[in-house]
Amino acid sequence: MSMDVTFLGTGAAYPSPTRGASALVLRCEGECWLFDCGEGTQTQLMKSQLKAGRITKIFITHLHGDHFFGLPGLLCTISLQSGSTVTKQPIEIYGPAGLRDFIWRTMELSHTELVFPYVVHELVPTADQCPTEELKDFVHVNRADSPPKDGQGRTILLDSEENSYLLVDDEQFVVKAFRLFHRIPSFGFSVMEKKRPGKLNAQKLKDLGVPPGPAYGKLKNGISVVLENGVTISPQDVLKKPIVGRKICILGDCSGVVGDGGVKLCFEADLLIHEATLDDAQMDKAKEHGHSTPQMAAAFAKLCQAKRLVLTHFSQRYKPVALAREGETDGIVELKKQAESVLDLQEVTLAEDFMVIGIPIKK
Numbered sequence: 001m002s003m004d005v006t007f008l009g010t011g012a013a014y015p016s017p018t019r020g021a022s023a024l025v026l027r028c029e030g031e032c033w034l035f036d037c038g039e040g041t042q043t044q045l046m047k048s049q050l051k052a053g054r055i056t057k058i059f060i061t062h063l064h065g066d067h068f069f070g071l072p073g074l075l076c077t078i079s080l081q082s083g084s085t086v087t088k089q090p091i092e093i094y095g096p097a098g099l100r101d102f103i104w105r106t107m108e109l110s111h112t113e114l115v116f117p118y119v120v121h122e123l124v125p126t127a128d129q130c131p132t133e134e135l136k137d138f139v140h141v142n143r144a145d146s147p148p149k150d151g152q153g154r155t156i157l158l159d160s161e162e163n164s165y166l167l168v169d170d171e172q173f174v175v176k177a178f179r180l181f182h183r184i185p186s187f188g189f190s191v192m193e194k195k196r197p198g199k200l201n202a203q204k205l206k207d208l209g210v211p212p213g214p215a216y217g218k219l220k221n222g223i224s225v226v227l228e229n230g231v232t233i234s235p236q237d238v239l240k241k242p243i244v245g246r247k248i249c250i251l252g253d254c255s256g257v258v259g260d261g262g263v264k265l266c267f268e269a270d271l272l273i274h275e276a277t278l279d280d281a282q283m284d285k286a287k288e289h290g291h292s293t294p295q296m297a298a299a300f301a302k303l304c305q306a307k308r309l310v311l312t313h314f315s316q317r318y319k320p321v322a323l324a325r326e327g328e329t330d331g332i333v334e335l336k337k338q339a340e341s342v343l344d345l346q347e348v349t350l351a352e353d354f355m356v357i358g359i360p361i362k363k
């Protein structure tokens with residue numbers, strides 16, 4: 001099953017001609033999951049190889065404008081372009097408490113009637129995810145003119161034992177969220193592909209005398225079969241090694257994680273996508289604003305033993321490599337060096353708009 005990540009916006013704070021506001025798409029077999037949706041995400045999507053109509057799930061890390069102000073516009077455009085081909089499955093949207101009210105209210109105020117259904121599942125943050133003075137409660141979302149409760153998604157609380165939030169658990173994937181520290185509560189997401197049974201070993205099936213037909217299907221699905229001669233064949237006799245699932249972790253803005261959920265869920269991630277808003281020389285300023293530097297991102301990647309670190313969410317002053325001035329000593333290339341120095345020179349990738357990173361099946 002093919003899997004890749006496309007960066008649609010890699011800039012912090014606002015979209016610019018060289019870096020869009022935060023957004024990326026994880027694509028698995030044509031199905032697209034959107035992570036963050038900053039202003040302008042829909043035009044970035046149009047410039048990419050991806051189709052907005054293929055989006056089935058949307059995950060929002062936190063409620064700063066550069067991560068979700070593109071959402072109402074994107075939903076409206078998907079609706080306009082859907083024509084009569086209305087999908088029966090609702091688009092599932094996951095994000096911090098308050099997001100449901102925001103979407104419902106923008107649709108209500110603009111008299112927008114989307115042609116497809118959507119549900120918003122809200123994650124309830126804990127008080128230690130941001131400075132005390134920034135903490136807001138969301139009692140207002142329970143006002144009488146709030147969105148209807150029925151069919152409007154779950155309210156997901158922290159599983160305090162696991163230190164995480166369970167968002168998705170289907171045949172192929174488990175998606176969990178974990179807590180981050182930022183100016184306002186922020187989350188990271190861990191997408192874990194489930195282990196799949198290995199392929200049937202044709203030679204072994206032949207050697208053991210298993211006749212082609214329904215027995216193959218049963219064995220493939222983990223069910224033993226009894227041959228005509230009374231011999232029992234177990235799936236492990238004829239299946240190749242199971243295919244290990246891949247793990248992709250995407251963190252929202254942060255100056256650190258809260259609790260051990262992040263390290264547990266990002267452990268040995270195949271791809272770890274972490275923000276690095278400012279360079280290491282500005283670490284104090286970065287922390288003050290709830291952000292990270294390359295060194296901080298790399299230290300987390302090292303702790304998790306991540307296989308590949310990708311940095312994103314760069315201050316707009318860091319132009320993409322191709323546009324960087326020659327001999328620049330405070331440019332984007334420095335950020336790469338700073339991260340690599342922590343990771344014993346293991347290569348670090350700097351995200352750029354429209355960059356696509358494939359995640360190959362594990363051998």
Ligand SMILES: [Zn+2]
Binds near residue numbers: 064
């Ligand atoms: Zn941001």
Ligand SMILES: [Zn+2]
Binds near residue numbers: 064182253
């Ligand atoms: Zn932010």
